[in-house]
Amino acid sequence: xxxxxxxxxxxxxxxxxxxxxxxxxxxxxxxxxxxxxxxxxxxxxxxxxxxxxxxxxxxxxxxxxxxxxxxxxxxxxxxxxxxxxxxxxxxxxxxxxxxxxxxxxxxxxxxxxxxxxxxxxxxxxxxxxxxxxxxxxxxxxxxxxxxxxxxxxxxxxxxxxxxxxxxxxxxxxxxxxxxxxxxxxxxxxxxxxxxxxxxxxxxxxxxxxxxxxxxxxxxxxxxxxxxxxxxxxxxxxxxxxxxxxxxxxxxxxxxxxxxxxxxxxxxxxxxxxxxxxxxxxxxxxxxxxxxxxxxxxxxxxxxxxxxxxxxxxxxxxxxxxxxxxxxxxxxxxxxxxxxxxxxxxxxxxxxxxxxxxxxxxxxxxxxxxxxxxxxxxxxxxxxxxxxxxxxxxxxxxxxxxxxxxxxxxxxxxxxxxxxxxxxxxxxxxxxxxxxxxxxxxxxxxxxxxxxxxxxxxxxxxxxxxxxxxxxxxxxxxxxxxxxxxxxxxxxxxxxxxxxxxxxxxxxxxxxxxxxxxxxxxxxxxxxxxxxxxxxxxxxxxxxxxxxxxxxxxxxxxxxxxxxxxxxxxxxxxxxxxxxxxxxxxxxxxxx
Amino acid sequence: xxxxxxxxxxxxxxxxxxxxxxxxxxxxxxxxxxxxxxxxxxxxxxxxxxxxxxxxxxxxxxxxxxxxxxxxxxxxxxxxxxxxxxxxxxxxxxxxxxxxxxxxxxxxxxxxxxxxxxxxxxxxxxxxxxxxxxxxxxxxxxxxxxxxxxxxxxxxxxxxxxxxxxxxxxxxxxxxxxxxxxxxxxxxxxxxxxxxxxxx
Numbered sequence: 090x091x092x093x094x095x096x097x098x099x100x101x102x103x104x105x106x107x108x109x110x111x112x113x114x115x116x117x118x119x120x121x122x123x124x125x126x127x128x129x130x131x132x133x134x135x136x137x138x139x140x141x142x143x144x145x146x147x148x149x150x151x152x153x154x155x156x157x158x159x160x161x162x163x164x165x166x167x168x169x170x171x172x173x174x175x176x177x178x179x180x181x182x183x184x185x186x187x188x189x190x191x192x193x194x195x196x197x198x199x200x201x202x203x204x205x206x207x208x209x210x211x212x213x214x215x216x217x218x219x220x221x222x223x224x225x226x227x228x229x230x231x232x233x234x235x236x237x238x239x240x241x242x243x244x245x246x247x248x249x250x251x252x253x254x255x256x257x258x259x260x261x262x263x264x265x266x267x268x269x270x271x272x273x274x275x276x277x278x279x280x281x282x283x284x285x286x287x288x289x290x291x292x293x294x295x296x297x298x299x300x301x302x303x304x305x306x307x308x309x310x311x312x313x314x315x316x317x318x319x320x321x322x323x324x325x326x327x328x329x330x331x332x333x334x335x336x337x338x339x340x341x342x343x344x345x346x347x348x349x350x351x352x353x354x355x356x357x358x359x360x361x362x363x364x365x366x367x368x369x370x371x372x373x374x375x376x377x378x379x380x381x382x383x384x385x386x387x388x389x390x391x392x393x394x395x396x397x398x399x400x401x402x403x404x405x406x407x408x409x410x411x412x413x414x415x416x417x418x419x420x421x422x423x424x425x426x427x428x429x430x431x432x433x434x435x436x437x438x439x440x441x442x443x444x445x446x447x448x449x450x451x452x453x454x455x456x457x458x459x460x461x462x463x464x465x466x467x468x469x470x471x472x473x474x475x476x477x478x479x480x481x482x483x484x485x486x487x488x489x490x491x492x493x494x495x496x497x498x499x500x501x502x503x504x505x506x507x508x509x510x511x512x513x514x515x516x517x518x519x520x521x522x523x524x525x526x527x528x529x530x531x532x533x534x535x536x537x538x539x540x541x542x543x544x545x546x547x548x549x550x551x552x553x554x555x556x557x558x559x560x561x562x563x564x565x566x567x568x569x570x571x572x573x574x575x576x577x578x579x580x581x582x583x584x585x586x587x588x589x590x591x592x593x594x595x596x597x598x599x600x601x602x603x604x605x606x607x608x609x610x611x612x613x614x615x616x617x618x619x620x621x622x623x624x625x626x627x628x629x630x631x632x633x634x635x636x637x638x639x640x641x642x643x644x645x646x647x648x649x650x651x652x653x654x655x656x657x658x659x660x661x662x663x664x665x666x667x668x669x670x671x672x673x674x675x676x677x678x679x680x
Numbered sequence: 681x682x683x684x685x686x687x688x689x690x691x692x693x694x695x696x697x698x699x700x701x702x703x704x705x706x707x708x709x710x711x712x713x714x715x716x717x718x719x720x721x722x723x724x725x726x727x728x729x730x731x732x733x734x735x736x737x738x739x740x741x742x743x744x745x746x747x748x749x750x751x752x753x754x755x756x757x758x759x760x761x762x763x764x765x766x767x768x769x770x771x772x773x774x775x776x777x778x779x780x781x782x783x784x785x786x787x788x789x790x791x792x793x794x795x796x797x798x799x800x801x802x803x804x805x806x807x808x809x810x811x812x813x814x815x816x817x818x819x820x821x822x823x824x825x826x827x828x829x830x831x832x833x834x835x836x837x838x839x840x841x842x843x844x845x846x847x848x849x850x851x852x853x854x855x856x857x858x859x860x861x862x863x864x865x866x867x868x869x870x871x872x873x874x875x876x877x878x879x880x
Contacts, residue, residue, distance in 0.1 A: 093707040093717065118723060197722070221718070221745075254745035255707050255719035336743040404748050416750035419770035419811030425802055428764045429793035431694065431731040431785040542723070636790065641729060644789040 094258045096251040099222035100161070100189060101126030103229030107185070108264040109133055109159050111151035113144040115512065116541035117163030118198040119252040120191035124161050125544075128553050132266060137544055137553050140479070140512040141166035145173040145188065152186035152242075153278055155269035157233055161189040164205045165478065169513070174242065175212045179288040180278050181240035184269050185233035188214075191247040194330075194373045195400040198540075200459065200478065202398070204374035209244050209351035213292050215299055216244040216351040217312065218329040222256040224312075228348060230261075231312060235349075239295055246350070248373075250330045250400070296352050303349055304356035312348025313357060317364075323410070324365030326358065326378060326389075331371045331401055338406035353381055362387045369394065369410065373401050435464050437642035438609030438616060438659025440535050440580045444504070445470035446638055446667070447586035453500050453594070456485035458514075460506040461540045461608075462533050469639045473504075480505070480513025486528040487521045498527035499594050505530065507563065508538035508546040515570065521599045522571035529593045529600045532563055533580070535608040543611055567601045580604035581663050609659045616660025622653050622673050629672035635664040685715060686739035687843065688747045691835075692766040693758030694783045695732050698832035701857060702756075703734040705836060708853040709845060710738040720745035729786070731762060754842065756835045758818070759783050760799045772809045777838050777879065779818035779831060814838065814879050821874040827864075830871035837875020 094102060100123045104112060112135040114124040127135045138144035144160040151158035162170055167190045174188060190208070193199040209216035215235060217228040225247070232243040276284050303311035321341045328347040335344060345361045347353070362368050362382075370379040370391035379391035394409040395401065407413045435442045445465035448455055449472040457463055457476035466473035475485055482503035490498040505514045510532050521528050538544040545551045550560035567575050574596055576589050586604065593600035607614035622643075631649040642657035643664055651664070651673070665673040689706060691699040703719040710717035720735040735747040749768045755776045757763035763778045770776055778800055787793035796802070800815040807813060816838055822830040833854065840850055854872060858864045 091711060093704070093711055093719070095721075122723075250720060250745055253721045253723055255704065255717075255721070256742075256745070257711065257716060333743040333745065402746065402748055403744055416748075417772035417808070418750040418768060419752075419772050419774040419808060420767040420776065420803060420813075421806045421808050422764070422767050425764050425767065425806055426796035426799075428761050428796065429785050429787050431729070431761075432787075433730040434786050436729070639786055639790055641786065641789075644784070645791050 090260045091257055092260055093255045094222045095122060095253065095255050096219070096222045096225045096247060097122035097253070098126045099225035099258050100229055100245070100247070101130070102258065102260065103226035104133065104159055105130045106226070106261050106263045107230050107233045108157055108266040109233070110156035110184070110266050110268065111148060111158040112136070112160070113138045113147035114161040115139070115141045115144055115166060116538055116544045117166045117191075118541055119193055119249045120161045120163045120166070120189065120247065121541045121544065122252070123189060124553070135553055137546060139547060141169040142173060145170040145177070148186060149173055149177050149180075152182045152184045153180070153271070154183065155271045156184040157266075158184060159187045159189060162191070163199065164190055164192045164203050165199065165201065166190070167205050167208055169479070171208065171212070174208065174214065176280050177242045178212045178214045178292055179280055179285055181291070182236055182242060183271060185236035186242040187229065187232045187236060187245055188242060189245045189247065191249070191252050192374070193249050195249065197249050200476070202374060204377060205244075205246055206350060206377045207375065209246075210377075213296050214242050214244055214351070215239070215349060216246050217348055218246045218350045219251060220329050220332045220346075221251065222254065222258050224348075225251065226258055228312060235310075239299060241295055246329070248330045300352035300355055303352070303354035307354055307357050310349065311354055313354055314346040314348070315361060316344040316346065318343055322366035324361060324368045325371055326361070326368065326382065327371040328378070331373055334401050334403045334406050335371050338403045339410060347378070350378070353378070355385060358382060358385065359387065362389070371395065371401070371406060432467070433464065434639065434641060435461065436609050436659075437640050437657045438614065438661040440604065440606035440608065440614070440661070441465060441533055442638065442640070443580040443583045443663045443666070444531065444533060444586055444604045445472050447583045447590065448472040448502065450583070451587055451590065453502055453590075454489065454497065456482045456489065456501065456503040458482040458503070458505040458509050460509055460533075462504060462506060465504070469637055479509055480517055483514050483517035483521060483528065483530055486530070487517070487524070487526045490526050490528055495527050498529070502529045502531055502590065502594070505532055506539070507532060507534040507536065507548050510563070511547050511561065515566070518567065518570045518572065518599065518601070526599055527597050529590065529602065531590075532601060532603045534563060534603050534605045536613060537608045537611050539608050539610075543608070563603055572599050572601050574598065574600040575603070576601070577603045577605055580606055581661050581666060583663070583666055609661065614659075618660070620660035620662070620675050621655055621658040622660070622662070622664055623676065624651055624653060625672045625674055626650060628670050630670055632670070634667050634669070635673060638664070638667060640664060685713065687736075687754065688752045688771075689736040689738070689839070690747050690752045690755045690766055690769050691734040691736065691758070692755065692762040693732055694762065695730055697758045698829060699732060699734045699758060702832040702836055703736050705853050705857045706736045706738070708856050709849055712849045712853060713738075713845065715739060716742045718742045718745035731765060733766060754839055756839060758831060758835060761785070761795060763803060764796065764799060767803060767806070770811060772811060774811050775842055776803060776811070776813045777835060778803070778813065778815045779835060780815055781819040781831070816875070816878040818875065821878060822871050825871035825874050826867040827871075830868050833868045833871035834875035834878070837872040838879045840872070840876055841879050
């Protein structure tokens, strides 16, 4: 049966068909939907892990014990999971083990554009790269077989345009879910120097053998395809999303499409290169294939023709390698008005907005973190000084404290969401307490993992299948970490937020302020219809305080006074708290 | 009527307008026609009230999931302003269908930018060759059908006028895409037909 599946859904289908038993992941765009789709298959155990390192370790454990296991993450999540990955390469597997990593060239929803192929080379782990949904499923099945055959973890590298594109997939029969027998094997699974020295030899031999096998049996081992076209002297080596653009831009070219992109099929590449007069490597981001191919002494072109940044396109490849002109456009847009931008914004009723208004008024320094609240760095609040990676806000605030001998701690706060705090903020708090820091940490507890599309986490009381689960108390947790001053406030009360933050900033030691209110987009965060805001136009002085906070439900009317969109208003009351003239009230008539 | 069974379609709108469902539905239509298809979506941060685009490519064999400038047979703009943003994608001879509905971006709401006037007319004036621009009141048609959320089906109905895809294929695709929310099927079928009647 044929179905149209998102690349991510096809990976999940592949896991089902491969007989995978355990999946543990942390959400991250563009990888999130894989694990969500896995949750639709009842026979697979799946969970949201607290972070990517934990997810990887759960999968490693399940694999050693004999089950097929998978962990999925975005490219920066691979940094967090890198520690177990590098040594799992040494231990090898029992049940098949696959790390799925989704890259984001063009940074549609990421803080950098790192190329995770480098991890495959560095960890000496084989990596497949599919170019559409059908290959997502096919390559995942191959990855599990290869994992068990060669006794190695395998990586599957995705790409935003593969993860988030739908295409046709032929569904197959699911294999039986088997747990292989387990026997204690200290030499293989306990990585101390004496054992690891011997395992490293195995790792190098395995990579050498895989490269040779992928050359001698390119289709079966590496899913490699050579597309030969008579009459062309141009040869292109490519893989993944780039293959799709190349196929349309250069219909006459000879193409070597790599499926297994690490280790490379050296002999196959040599023979392909010898058949063509001009060899071009087309790959987004780093010159990964190009560097390796040049190191083989094979002349080729690559990054002198193409950029190191962002996504490629048919047009870009055609410009570089053909004399084709751009297709004629149906609308000549040069005289059209310039459309105003439509940037992402904090939603109506977003609990982060009130806190950021308070921070903006207090003119404090803010070390930030990864989540919807990073939008607080943009107008109208512009209240963020730095944002690097998951959990970094707290460590950076501690750094500010130590760099200024405690001086900046009176005017610096760190902001971190509930899920991000549980992901990698906890160890930072321990470090700050232990090293006698004076920082003020704000945990923005909106009861969900928001930006990736509302996933449960250990503080929400539900698991991935929305069944009840123990809810970690953030207050109890912080108390146990040694934090003495813990306060909880409603972020809609900006005045109280300011007062509490001022008091905590003036205190020595580590303080935690939890701003608690559910995300406006989840059921518990929906306000009551009868509590929506009404404008009393007689009291309104058109001062603009409410309009300047940029709530999507509150806009400027022709008389500079606010107009409330009752369909959008979430009844949070933030605008009412900001109005000094009592012109905004709860309930009443539609304005 | 398009004789060649190959279409590049762009669905432009604002997060939450139902472009993803429309894209999914076109995917099912392609599958029913026995054709290859790719649908490329936007997820993540830009969905929060941002400008979103769904690309749909249907044909005997589709490689790239992206509709590039000057290659869209059809550009369906679910909101007026977005039609200008994505106009460069329309190919010579292509058709642009614009819903008259306006969703003002925040910079406009805050009085920091102006929402352009007479958008459809400016696009008409900028048309090259035999390209065509249609403006329809998709929201009104959706409300008449029974739900403001059915704008996406009105837009697809309008699109269906310009293809030779049999009507029963469209109807069965509507039924399939809403199979888990069966009570929505009648409203959406109605919206589809209203949309079909809006263009000639």
